Amino acid sequence: MNKPHTLDFLIRDQVLQIAQNTPLPCYVVSKSVLQKSGQMMVDAAKKLPYGCEVSFAVKANPRPEIVKIFNQMNIGIDASSYFEVLLALSSGVEGKNISLTAQEFPENDQDLIDIVNQGIHINATSLHQLERFCTLFPGKNIGVRINPGIGSGYNKRLSTGGVAASFGIWYEYIQEALDIANSHNCKITCVHTHIGTGTDPQEWRNALLITLKLAENFPDIEKVNIGGGFKAKYMEDDKDADMDKIMEILAQELELFYQQNHKKLILRIEPGRLLSVHAGSIISKIIDIVDTGKNGYTFLRLNTGMTEIIRPAMYGAQHPLVVVPIKENNNETQDYIVVGHCCESSDCLTTAKGNPEEIEPRLLNKAQIGDLLVIEKTGAYCYGMSTVGYNSFPEASVIFVD
Numbered sequence: 001m002n003k004p005h006t007l008d009f010l011i012r013d014q015v016l017q018i019a020q021n022t023p024l025p026c027y028v029v030s031k032s033v034l035q036k037s038g039q040m041m042v043d044a045a046k047k048l049p050y051g052c053e054v055s056f057a058v059k060a061n062p063r064p065e066i067v068k069i070f071n072q073m074n075i076g077i078d079a080s081s082y083f084e085v086l087l088a089l090s091s092g093v094e095g096k097n098i099s100l101t102a103q104e105f106p107e108n109d110q111d112l113i114d115i116v117n118q119g120i121h122i123n124a125t126s127l128h129q130l131e132r133f134c135t136l137f138p139g140k141n142i143g144v145r146i147n148p149g150i151g152s153g154y155n156k157r158l159s160t161g162g163v164a165a166s167f168g169i170w171y172e173y174i175q176e177a178l179d180i181a182n183s184h185n186c187k188i189t190c191v192h193t194h195i196g197t198g199t200d201p202q203e204w205r206n207a208l209l210i211t212l213k214l215a216e217n218f219p220d221i222e223k224v225n226i227g228g229g230f231k232a233k234y235m236e237d238d239k240d241a242d243m244d245k246i247m248e249i250l251a252q253e254l255e256l257f258y259q260q261n262h263k264k265l266i267l268r269i270e271p272g273r274l275l276s277v278h279a280g281s282i283i284s285k286i287i288d289i290v291d292t293g294k295n296g297y298t299f300l301r302l303n304t305g306m307t308e309i310i311r312p313a314m315y316g317a318q319h320p321l322v323v324v325p326i327k328e329n330n331n332e333t334q335d336y337i338v339v340g341h342c343c344e345s346s347d348c349l350t351t352a353k354g355n356p357e358e359i360e361p362r363l364l365n366k367a368q369i370g371d372l373l374v375i376e377k378t379g380a381y382c383y384g385m386s387t388v389g390y391n392s393f394p395e396a397s398v399i400f401v402d
């Protein structure tokens with residue numbers, strides 16, 4: 001990269017104004033950007049021949065305000081825990097628009113009974129969960145998440161399938177799953193996978209084909225859920241998944257499946273990142289500038305870090321960083337390592353791409369202590385994922401702008 005990033009949806013005056021009126025760091029969320037992403041997804045989903053349910057993977061940003069915006073657009077909720085189900089219900093989402101695909105079921109049967117009675121659809125992610133559900137709800141419909149034996153991910157820490165992933169029922173145990181369901185007169189009506197691919201429509205075709213192949217084993221199948229994992233543009237050389245193209249290709253495969261199997265399957269997708277990532281920015285302050293001598297680095301120390309955004313430390317994720325000078329804007333640039341305020345050497349925002357073990361200087365506008373720094377593309381997996389409480393820093397506020 002040979003020139004610094006510029007601001008995303010905020011403008012400089014707005015950043016300065018927010019910084020004056022709100023304790024920093026703070027998350028800023030754009031309602032119009034959320035609506036635009038939601039509309040893009042809803043429009044793309046219209047291409048599916050037998051219906052497509054779009055649900056927001058609420059783990060990406062578990063704010064009730066965001067859930068409410070998507071709910072108004074008829075976007076459902078994909079919950080990964082019982083508590084995310086409660087969040088969705090208390091934000092006004094109807095049970096029938098929520099599905100729960102979780103590593104952990106609620107411990108008390110009564111909690112599970114309460115949410116199922118409200119219409120929440122469950123995808124069992126293990127034979128144990130399936131057995132528990134079918135025992136509690138004989139005769140009811142359920143979905144199963146299957147680990148198809150392959151997965152993909154930005155790196156190993158993000159891999160969603162294969163022998164090293166615990167998510168879902170291993171594909172060789174499909175007969176056991178059917179036996180459990182049959183013995184309680186339950187029907188498995190939905191097959192769920194999350195192969196989590198990327199931007200290439202052909203990869204999505206493959207992900208759906210794998211899921212359809214699994215679905216052929218289930219005589220009562222009505223729906224396939226291919227999870228989320230639609231990639232988003234963070235840095236210059238990334239791009240957003242083209243949902244129109246992907247949906248066109250998936251529509252073709254579902255039509256073909258109908259011709260061959262006489263089953264009109266509904267598609268469910270669970271995008272998290274692509275629905276919310278572009279709508280978030282973190283405004284922080286540069287609290288110090290230190291260096292490690294002429295063969296070393298110059299570090300910008302922020303009053304944020306893994307307390308608000310842990311992805312760079314965890315995965316070597318890349319986020320655009322924009323210095324917003326308090327005084328005159330200047331065109332001078334400099335290479336910096338940008339670090340957070342935690343007593344933790346991994347609290348670094350300029351780790352190398354995909355490699356949190358390495359730090360990598362980033363070209364930014366020249367900064368002074370007291371200037372602001374905006375971290376872009378923080379609408380997904382930042383607010384909900386960070387190490388709130390570490391070093392006892394207070395929780396950052398979240399403000400919504402139009």
Ligand SMILES: Cc1ncc(COP(=O)(O)O)c(C=O)c1O
Nearest residue numbers: 057194228229230270271272273
């Ligand atoms: C089962 C499932 N669905 C949906 C998602 C959302 O993925 P993304 O935010 O990349 O779209 C995830 C992410 O891990 C997931 O595991």
